[in-house]
Amino acid sequence: MKPGPRNLITDVAGLKVGNAEDHALKSGTTVLTADQPFTAAVHVMGGAPGTRETDLLAPDKTVQAVDALVLSGGSAFGLDACSGVVAGLRAMGRGFRLGPAVVPIVPGAIVFDLLNGGDKDWEDSPYPALGRAALAAASPEFQLGSHGAGTGALTGMQKGGLGSASLVLDSGHTVGALVVANPIGSVTTPGERHFWAAPFEIDGEFGGLGVDPASGLGRTLRSRKMEAMAALVGAPVSSEGANTTIAIVATDALLTKAEAQRMATAAHDGMARAIVPSHGPHDGDLVFAAATGARPMADPGAEMLALCHAASICLARAIARAVYEATPAPGDILPCWSEGAA
Template sequence: MSGSITDVDGIEVGQHQRLETGWATGTTVVRCLAGATGGVDSRGGAPGTRETDLLAPQNLVQRVHAVCLSGGSAYGLAPADGVMRWLGEHGHGLPVGTQPHMVVPIVPAAVLFDLPRSDWGNRPGAEFGYRACAAAGDRVEQGTVGAGTGATTDGLKGGIGTASTRTASGYTVGALVAVNAAGRAVDAATGRPYGIDPGAEGDYGITIPNRPAELVALPNPLNTTIGVVATDASLDKAAAHRLAMSGQDGLARAVRPAHSMFDGDTVFAMATGTEAPIADPRVRDELGTAAAEVFTSAMVHGLLAATGLDGVPAYRDVWPEAFG
């Protein structure tokens, strides 16, 4: 496996961003053209979302065709319109008529707060979502790209990260995260990212610096970490919701504090399997454990891959020796 959410059968990722004078924001789309059973879990005091009520287990629609993650705060919900337009033009969506093109694409979305990184008025619009969806494929670039372009943590640059694993039952679980937390992702006294357990540094290709550094808190602590957990297992909507909840556990392992009043931490779940939903609670619990682990790993990858921006240093700027 490549260590990416696209290791999950049917999942593709596309990204579009503007990173130039006056711009530092973007959009990431996690796409499943055949549809995936959807779930969501939103925590913290400042969420910005679209189509999350639709994902409740008691509601009608079962499968989503993409999830749109974007910068721009509430303005950043507009890229989902572009995602819908691309999917509709290509005939992907919920059939609602007698002709193949009569579909309604189901595109839940969540946004993060990155407005201070761009000039006022420069934020993602529908074209960002259209281009990101059109660019979707198997390769996932990490760091200062897509929805992670203007992302930050407390004192450091954040970014897009991804990871995947295989469970004992043979299912693939992957995650993609835009790390933009009000909390801190690194122990400033040692340089150890909170999401890396002692002895696991080699899994991320770094050496823990074991030296202190001063991390200056950033102004405008309106943040929000957003992401997707995906699996090739077949789940009903209630089980997909539980999978999203497990992703939040992974988030809390990588950031301190998590789910604050200044975050709107939102995790979506996408289950691409098409056979009968898994009923065995032990297998579903195994999937949840894996979801938490890959979400944590994806957050660490996003932190380590990020590059500095407009006076916001990246981890690699503060502890360059970690990369050997």
């Protein structure tokens, strides 16, 4: 396996990603879409998810393909970004057709970024417009770090962000991941320089510092994020519902909804490798899977194993890249990895 030419989820041919953000708001939206509707599934492992239309993705539900997937900041308000994407797709004539009616199918998920130092005193929700702008910006090329839905993301110890990575398998299939890293847990080991995902790094894509030589790690649950939120509001802040890592793993393989769901489930291994702790009661951790179906599988048994394994590796790398690529901005309540340990 080796990374695709962009080392982005858009190495899966036909996929496009668009970002839109408001830096005063310290929030934004990211949209994944494709040239044609694609198979999608989801698996939720966090205890506090925020989602829209995810029930449609279960293998036993009628809808077989979606038009876009949305990742957004804004907590519950950010689910409105899906409405902006629906409006934009409808204007393009994209969606499920029933007579003269056209209904775009757009599942989405959100992260909590309401206590990150941004101006949240809006009168009308900014998220429908952010969703539509992100759709309009969809392209094979897009920025990582403090962009799109990763604009205001925070990890346990430093700024989070938007990350992506890809792999091309020996079978010729491509797998990619796209993630908004906003967990209560840490993406780095104590000292905030080495990444938990370091064993899976390729070609120095998130700094090339290698594995932390220390042992006995992972025994503290300190979250500088929760401390910074408490300082911002002048009172203790509950971690319940205030964190989440949301992701999409994608492939050009021809998958059923059940197979796509299995890939989403396996990809959570990558989240656990890159974030400590993860999948807790106060994170809404979830992974969508997307399959364009452009390349059938010659040996489905063996190739599904490889796809699932590659998805987990891509997701771990994408999470580390999200933090590595984050950039400082006025009003930040946490430092960036690039600024060194605080």
